[in-house]
Amino acid sequence: MAFWDEQIETLPREELATLQLKRLKNVIARARNSIFYRNRLADIDESQFTKPEDVVQLPFTTKHDLRLNYDFGLLTVPQEEIVRMHSSSGTTGKATVIFHTRRDIANWANLVARCIVMAGAEKRDVFQNIISYGMFTGGLGLHYGAESVGMLVIPSGVGNTKRQIQLMKDFKTTVFHATPSYILYVSEVMEEEGDDPREFDLRIGFVGAEPHSEQTRQKIEDIYDISAFNSYGMSELNGPGVAFECEEKSGMHFWEDQYLLEVVNPHTGEALGPGEEGELVVTTLCREAMPIIRYRTGDLASIVDDGEPCACGRAHVRISRIKGRTDDMLIVRGVNLYPSQIEDVLMSFPEVATNYQLYLERKGTLDELTVKVELYPKMFTGDLRMLRKLENDILKAIQDEIMVRPRVEFHEPGSLPRTEGKAVRVVDLRKEN
């Protein structure tokens, strides 16, 4: 079992809490250097705080706050001290910007290095970073972390799939970082080109930037014969490196020395206990340029509650997979559902390929959900009855999961729109009234 920073990763929980409290007080004081938090935290007396949980006395910060205070409203240092800016991918609404000092960047690289080593990758690995660079944090975030570990980094970015495959061959890539939808697409291209994805030198995959299901992970692991690790992060919290799986793969260790985690009821804001699913709320404990306090991430997950510490020896809590976002929850015929629920079902059918799309329309007063899936060519028998049966089986399995009867449509492989960054999985054509 390898550690990047064993002392901090295995710090006993009481010591972790002491460290968190100290850092929380510091970050509140630092945040007051910004225009935004000077007002927001005016009535707070953090000197009275006795435990990290006292963070609940602070107000939430939302994405809306970040937008309203665009551009420098949350900055706590003179502009000359900042060395980098990043921007959220703007998945939902207008982009937000985040600034970093030199020390922030070093700290972030260090966190990502922890994740990389935790997953079993090491200095001698060849790392192909198959993800967008630029303003998106996934590229540079993993890049700096992997360089810290000392791996050979191939900053191949996303796209130009045949070249990606050639790079893997020529430089014997052993570790990659990619979104689940793109890396599955890469395997399809390998197969079209007559290459067996299992024959490459790949051994570890970091999969992130899109919520995905356990089935999708297993599919990636099977297709490539690798071990795939789930990654959690968002640009507001630096980017990747917030939480990551260890080799036990029973949740993602959330780096509590750097981030204070809460899980709240997304409607009421009330604190939820371990095992209860809710919205992740996070306070950056160490960021200098732009601390964020009690940030409403919009990501839905729970703290893993299996009653014992992780077998890997790390003391930091584990979070579940991201189940969805507070803002991508769909209400169909009055039923709340998340696209990930449908993805789980689809990925359990080997006959369908990896790309899918959900279409929502309103017919009269009734919502109609159409699940568009691509057929997996290798599983096509040429039999129309088999297709009808498959359609019916998928329909029933989805209905059992979400309590809404969808329409299932089969499409040819490669015919559904596929974006190389984040896949557009939901098309909602219902008119807002």
Add this chain to the structure above:
Amino acid sequence: MAKQINVFLENRPGKLEQITGVLADAAVNILALKITSDEQYGIFQLLMDDPERGFRALQQAGMTASLTDVVAVEVQNTPGSLHSVLKVLREANVNIEDCYGFVVDTEKRAIIVLDVTDRATAKRVLEEQGYRIIGSSELYSL
């Protein structure tokens, strides 16, 4: 046995043409074809003079295709021929999933293409009754 190519296609204008375009470019000749479709998708089934080549060309074009065995029986192009074939199969309790046919030449021969649950039995009982089952190489040189 004869090989049939099955291609999955969405039920939209231009989809069939896309397939025939690939086959034309691969210089594969179509001997017979059949389409089964419903509202949203269908399956295009084809007999070709070079099914392996046609199949590869379709795969390379990214299409969802499969290659399956079918029973091709030679009959006289006269009234009652198909009926006689079906009678033999019914007596052997062979169920027919799919059936189509085509006339091959001016000598009044026709080929009946059968997709059945039990191909071996179908082939045996038909041959016992004096029917000729056309193998792939012969079929493709028609």
